[in-house]
Amino acid sequence: MTRPAGILPHRSEQMFLTDGGLETSLIFLDGIELPHFASFTLLKTPEGRDRLKNYFRPYAQTAVDCGAGFVLESPTWRANPDWAEKLGYSASALDAANSDAIGTLRELADEYRSDASPFGISGCIGPRGDGYLAGKLTNVIDAYDYHGRQIEVFHESDADMVSAITMTNVQEAAAIALVARKIGIACVISFTVETDGRLPSGEYLGDAIDAVDAVSTNSVAYYMVNCAHPVHFSEVLKQGGAWVKRICGIRANASRMSHAELDAAEDLDIGDPQDLAMRYRQILDHMPWVRVLGGCCGTDHRHISAISGLCCGHQAAA
Template sequence: MSGNRFAFPPSRDAIFLTDGGLETTLVFLDGVDLPCFAAFPLLQSEEGRIRLENYFRPYIRTAIERDVGFILDTPTWRANPDWAAKLNVTPEALADVNQDAVRWAASLRERLADQSERILINGAIGPRGDGYRADAQMSSEEAQAYHAPQIEAFREADADMVSAVTMNYAEEAIGIARAAEALGMPVVISFTVETDGKLASGETLQSAIERTDQETGHIPVYYMINCAHPTHFDGILSAKEEWTRRIRGLRANASAKSHAELDESTELDPGDPADLAQRYRSLRQQMKQLSVLGGCCGTDHRHIDAICEACLPTSGWAA
């Protein structure tokens, strides 16, 4: 994709959108039963594939209308061995699941975009454990071995990139970055933080990013923050500090509740889309390199539309 402004990684001026909160939208807004909060089993039926397509369609349409790129995640956040075992999916079948997810996303790209190069297929990697708790930590070597098969499946199915999201301790991120490099895949690392701006492990975001860079030789193409409300981390970001310049993406939660509160919630908290959008705008004014914009838990297409209105001129380029 060299030579076009939708190439990966995004340039300083080019913007890429992502979707919002896939699983929370399916469960709370569409009434879909997702055991273990896993979306990948939907790929096993025509009805499930239609649901996924209907979910992604408005996001892709918005990206096309705004003349920006789109990073299309595979619905594979839970498609690793531990979570798959809870759903009676064997390790042997899991490779096919992850490859099929990439092929499905590529088919969706061909159907919905007249310029397929504007959409990047992103193999989504979730944590081995719970994204909200760092209670079963691996060494970086263990994490590399654990996540490598999923990354290899994404590569074999021709994904454009991989992203590790909702990372809550550095060793898992380091292992994933090393596995991606060994397999020749561009990788993005996205950390989540608690209300105090620290990872669930207690490590600061600055330390996690700097340590991941130091121990991998700056393998990640860039970093993101996801699954946290801007009020949980905006106070620790400064455009003057070198480590913050490595953050180029933001997928915030709609709700300002803590992870513990969200875990106990029986109803979706959609927050205030307009307020969330203005917080994105403020962060982009402070951190000019923020070029990947999307949502996480509780966000839907309304939030992404509001973010576009607040952050993007009609041309789709950074203000």
């Protein structure tokens, strides 16, 4: 049965915020060790679950304070089979972690949500490989089988939607969209791009969106761009055609560095929160239908606070 879609940002005239760079904040700001960049491992203990809730609280409060909605993205970017095997998780333990992630966020949403600030729960799906590299490209059928169980667990756990974050290629993104359509849960696809505005696999952003829409018969709720600084993709958005209307969310990096430079960096580059906020506002001036604003690597509550200050009062297009 298809889940009601009223909570989804693209069906609302309201602005929605989301969080920043979860893993980079936990590692560099809080000094928490995350093996293989896997924040879902914190769900194993009550202390870890509290740590995750406390990470989200400043963001949730910012949304409430400015009267925005909020998308709670589950800490499950690495909670898929290949990464779970490296972390010593069995299939049943992985299912439990994905379910627990949604339940933990549901508890948090109940503390903050109101009629003025609706909260949506999104099951986060990460790439099979590294989020900075296209890696070995898989075909749609293999990717469909690989990601299917995680999406099923999110649906069974009453997530409002699923979001595939930092997608590097069309095949994997299309497979996730097809699984979500079959199961009956709303799906968001977020592509990452290199400094030239292309996906790590080489596709143009617009071509990638058009290709996924063609394969999935336009079942994707909306698209986002993440894990790149606005200087890497804002001009591409301005040059785009009809596909640009499909982008409803931005989760940019704080740093202007390339993926390769970020991967090699030993220190966190938080960039300039006010400059990043201004660039978001400029994107909204050009794309007023964008509904979801958050951050990715290097961003934290300071960046989202600055973004909310400049953008939450922006008049969104119908």
